[in-house]
Amino acid sequence: MQIDRRSFVAGTLALGVPQLVRAQGAGPIRIGEVNSYTAQPAFLKPYRQAWELAQEQINAAGGVLGRKLETVFRDDAGKPEDAVRHAADLATAEKVDIIAGGFLSNVGLALADYANQNKRLYVASEPLADALVWSKGNRYTFRLRPSTYMQAAMLVEEAAKLPAKKWAIVAPNYEYGQSAVKWFKELLLKARPDVTFVAEQFPALGRIDAGATVQALEAAKPEAIFNVTFAVDLANFVRAGNTRGLFEGRQVVSMLTGEPEYLDTLGAETPEGWIITGYPHADLQTPEHVRFRDAYKAKYNDYPRLGSVVGYETVQAIAAALAKAGSTDNEKLVDAFEGLKFGSAFGPIEFRKIDHQSTLGAYVGKSALKNGKGVMVDWSYRDGGKYLPSDDEVRKLRPAV
């Protein structure tokens, strides 16, 4: 049975669980949210809008544990040290019950370390770094979004089916790009020992020298290309590649390109036939997604981006955990988060007990041009839970908790 989040909350309310805890405090339950709003506005504006939507819906339905939700937003400007300062300030001055947020991996890791040191729950919404739940994983940190490993694994599944044997790689030169490349190579070689990697380009994040990079890839004459660049690097790479014919007769497999945040920028320049991960917001007609999309459109007169889904579901996850724990006590909330199940706009998901990673998945499909705009076609949902290593391997990856 699938439990819709609203009926779930309403159900717990009806069961009378909250009466126990109402005594704890009648004021609102406070969430402290730290994110790189000024540094990454394209992703985080829709994120915050959906966050506020979710909070409004939950509060309209009576809140959680009989109390309203309230969020204090803070901007870390992309600096991990500022994020830590905000977290401490939120915890001590604003007396928030839960800390959440993070977009950049290093910000997420810094917040996770703070959470561990101070025994505070931290719900990481967005940061993709594998280390967040594995090598640096800790009891107090949970992550919603599919990690770099999971997204790479979803693409490898498709890449392995391609006839191409000579691969070239282009990735932004920072942790996310490096890990994506590492996993892609490792997993693809496991599935297809016959492939070789003939060229690797690591342009500085946000500063790709697109023409020269395309030329360097072209010179290696690959049969297929794995792309990890996104945002402005992706746009510049695609334009230079289109003009110079880099993608003609070559398969391209590309991380995150199908997310509206990045696909919309490409517009008429969208290359066709790339295998991409993303979010087909216009064509996804499952009832839970339509409900979410309609509510978002009604409030903001705009369609949701992937950031919106992440923001929305982070609030839902927190609400579900609060209801399950019946308390704002962080230790109880951590226990509640382990194995927490709830229904998301993408279908039911679970926060795994073993590594605190949620099983939220992503859509894998092909890029196409429709009326001068980029869209995803032939897509299907990949359940995140199926693209994680075996439990034994996870235990090895997540050493000391």
Add this chain to the structure above:
Amino acid sequence: MLDLVLTQTLNGLASASSLFLVACGLSIIFGVTRIVNFAHGSLYMLGGYLAFTLVTWLGPADPLGFWGGVILAVLLTGLAGVLIEVLILRRIYQAPELFQLLATFGVVLMLQDIALATWGPEDKLGPRAPGFRSFVILFDNRFPSYELFLIAVGPVVLGLIWLLFHRTRWGVLIRAATQDREMVSALGVNQRLLFTSVFAFGAALAGLGGALQLPREAINLHMDLSMIAEVFVVVVVGGLGSVTGAYLAAVLIGVLHAFGILVLPKITLVLVFLVMAAVLIVRPHGLLGKAGVEPRGHAGQLFLLRPADGAAKVFGLVALGMLVLAPLVVPDHVILTLTDLVIFAVFAASLHLLMGPGGITSFGHAAYFGLGAYGAALAVKWLGSPMEEALMLAPLMAGIAGAIFGWFCVRLSGVYLAMLTLAFAQIAWATAFQWVDLTGGDNGILGVWPSVWAVPKTAFYYLALAIAVIVIVALRVIIFAPFGYALRAGRDSPLRAEAIGLDVGRLQWAAFTIAAVAAGIAGGLFAFSKGSVFPTYMAIPRSVDALLMVLLGGVQTVAGPVVGAFAYMGLNEQLMKLTAYWRFVLGLSIVLLVVLFPRGLVGTWLYWRARRESAAQATAAA
């Protein structure tokens, strides 16, 4: 292979053109007005966004619509330049030179939020240029015809500027002012008009650089800062004030970049800064720069550094007393903020030793702060050191780096020196970023928490405060010791200082190392206060923070940087909490502070007091 080499050369030339357009505008503005225009990258971004809007509005498919839009965007950017000059810069030409830098940095912050509010957060991929949509086959490779067009733009603009400078009266005046602006104004030239027109011209060139990117790259909110860093490099490598030099340097950087990608794809982060460091070490004034371009005599800006008088000392002691007693009255979170502020005060004071008595402007002081933080973190991670030991290793690492980098830096002067410090800071940053095995790359080093006794917030606060007081007092002692006086002699008149037997270079080198050690102490404390270190600790914004703190407080006094640290970082922190548009408000505050207090906060206070006293004396005498 040959075809690849040729194609990459062309790629390099194409990216060189936009670099050149922005760089030569910056160089011309600097030549005439002596302003290091930090907002030049923002004008470039503005040109890009304006072109996007205008071209979309006028019709991108139509050549007239496209090129008309580009030209309109260029003119509007020039107009924005006029506004900046008339509203802000004109009011502060009399202030110390670096104050204009501070003001233009305020403009950078304001324009970031204005662009975000006007054009929204999404990147804007513009239309292709009519007539240059396709490609030609060159050396068996497809080469976009628009890139060929860009390759031509550079030399054409260079030629036009040459004609302008050699065949028009206005151009002659610009060259004359670049040589000697006092003389030009003494000859009766309307300086105001000249400065405004030069600023507008430079801004328009930046706008052209941005507008021409439209068919090539997505216009985005980060293009201002990524451009300004490279443009500084180009201007300095080429030689300040030299337009031809700027072109040569742009080509050098562009082509090196294109080949760097082939040979060492991971090194692109730092390549340009390595080149700049190498050029400056071999040619201290850039490729085509002349020694004379440096401003002669700082006559208007010299200041005496006097020990604080009785009233100021009492004031300082009261302030310290309040800091000591603070934990008794204020809640925990304020203690956390105060800890940060105390650490930044040390950081600012360390830079002040260079900027005040030393007369050395460092654009890369964050390197030593960051190296101190990494020194501490690496000691914890690899040696398993406790906090006490790690805090000792922090200044050691920063000091060693300071001694090495400083040895090269003190051979230069003025803006060239500042840019070499920036280059070293970027090299240090890139090392921390790239050496993933040692430093964890951009994910940083986590788990740098204090020893058990210092874990409570109040305990760590007192630790930081105690160390801060010791370091700041020590820096003060150094400034008023013979060493400090000798350093100031070297700043005020290197020739006379040499003549009386002072080894100015060596004194500056020592000051550089001491400042690095002090910054390292601040960095070590910061690492333990945050529990982690990241490459952002030594990124450019952190260096800018340090400059802002010192300048805002005032370089004239020992107390200035400490006050500046509390004022700037305190303001920054509060604004970030209060409003989503904190960058705009912060930028506006900086501009207002600079216009209202052109001597810095403490400097202005001293100035007012001195004026009141002399007025009182005058009335008493009457």
